[in-house]
Amino acid sequence: MLRTIAICAMLGAATSHAQDRALATDQLRSGIEFSGADVRAMQADDLANPGFLWVDRGETLWRADAPGGSCASCHGDAKSSMRGVAARYPLFDAGHKTVIDLDERINDCRQGRQHEQALPRESEDLLALSAYVAHQSRGLPTSVRIDGPAQPAFDRGRTLYLQRHGQMNLSCAQCHEQNWGKRLYAETISQGHGSGFPAYRLEWQKLGSLQRRIRACFFGIRAEAPQPGAQELTDLELYLAWRAQGLPIEAPGVRR
Amino acid sequence: MADARISLPQDIRRGEPFEVRISIRHAMETGYRTDETGKPVPRNVVNRLLCRYGGEDVFVVRMTSGIAANPYFRFFVTARESGSLDFEWVDDAGNRGQAQAQVKVA
Numbered sequence A: 001m002l003r004t005i006a007i008c009a010m011l012g013a014a015t016s017h018a019q020d021r022a023l024a025t026d027q028l029r030s031g032i033e034f035s036g037a038d039v040r041a042m043q044a045d046d047l048a049n050p051g052f053l054w055v056d057r058g059e060t061l062w063r064a065d066a067p068g069g070s071c072a073s074c075h076g077d078a079k080s081s082m083r084g085v086a087a088r089y090p091l092f093d094a095g096h097k098t099v100i101d102l103d104e105r106i107n108d109c110r111q112g113r114q115h116e117q118a119l120p121r122e123s124e125d126l127l128a129l130s131a132y133v134a135h136q137s138r139g140l141p142t143s144v145r146i147d148g149p150a151q152p153a154f155d156r157g158r159t160l161y162l163q164r165h166g167q168m169n170l171s172c173a174q175c176h177e178q179n180w181g182k183r184l185y186a187e188t189i190s191q192g193h194g195s196g197f198p199a200y201r202l203e204w205q206k207l208g209s210l211q212r213r214i215r216a217c218f219f220g221i222r223a224e225a226p227q228p229g230a231q232e233l234t235d236l237e238l239y240l241a242w243r244a245q246g247l248p249i250e251a252p253g254v255r256r
Numbered sequence B: 001m002a003d004a005r006i007s008l009p010q011d012i013r014r015g016e017p018f019e020v021r022i023s024i025r026h027a028m029e030t031g032y033r034t035d036e037t038g039k040p041v042p043r044n045v046v047n048r049l050l051c052r053y054g055g056e057d058v059f060v061v062r063m064t065s066g067i068a069a070n071p072y073f074r075f076f077v078t079a080r081e082s083g084s085l086d087f088e089w090v091d092d093a094g095n096r097g098q099a100q101a102q103v104k105v106a
Helices: A002-016 A037-044 A051-062 A071-075 A102-112 A124-135 A148-162 A172-176 A210-220 A231-243
Strands: A091-093 A098-100 A199-201 A206-208 A253-255 B004-007 B017-024 B046-053 B056-062 B072-078 B083-091 B096-103
Touching: A037 A253, A051 A071, A051 A124, A051 A199, A051 A206, A051 B004, A051 B017, A091 A102, A091 A148, A098 A102, A098 A148, A098 A231, A102 A124, A124 A206, A148 A172, A148 A231, A210 A231, B004 B083, B004 B096, B017 B046, B017 B083, B017 B096, B046 B072, B056 B072
Parallel strands: A199 A253
Antiparallel strands: A091 A098, A199 A206, B004 B017, B017 B072, B046 B056, B046 B083, B083 B096
């Protein structure tokens, strides 16, 4: 009898904690920890870290004049106004009626407030602005909201994360949850956190967004990748951010 | 885009060498790549970087396609007088860039 009650209690606990993470906060390891000493040294040194070339450019763009005013004319000094902002993205936006990422928010501001053209995804200027804004949250823990209106996007993101994709028939979880720390040819499989993004990836020889990195994973498992800016990618970004909840933002990170 | 970051030590003493570091934002196209349509992307690398200290050449590099994107250099210069450290570079397409840092000799 007692055993039955205990099992029922466990089941109850399991359902009420259906959103427990596979990796506890103290188990979280940033992508940089899976890199070699040379890459770690590059990220740790703000001059050797090439990502700062984009951060610097972003600072210039932050103050650049636009028909509706510069970023700085509304937001002032990014060092205080943008502190912690990137850690909360992807975030539900009432105008879009769904979750949007930081790049989308920047383009919203450009079009709605600054009366400028939206910047294409992965364009130098959008990367520079998002790197500059994200950098203001460096060291702060990832803290996204998945409840309330963000829940549908979170659920879609989780489905994508757990679903098998492509010719290799692999899900994100099979590598980044079940086999992290093991080798895949010369690479060590990371836990798949996006806390270093936008990051300078040595393979790309430039800064790139988390969406680009996720698309590279789709390519790796021979699956059809969603287009840059697709809602699926934002949903996935939200799920990843929740998995990494508590992990400090490193932007601009350096990755292999 | 001609962006660069320069770093100098806080404490520079007359007669002693000090460390200069510079990184330049440049794609350093090797000329071996093709674009999405299969057309070769022409080589475009920063082929020459020059550093002047108080008007005198102290560091010159000639680069080819073997240097990675966003080249980073670290070298030492002996401190003489306070003055400016002037960098100039040019790529294969003829784009020029320049950057400057002030040296304060104690």
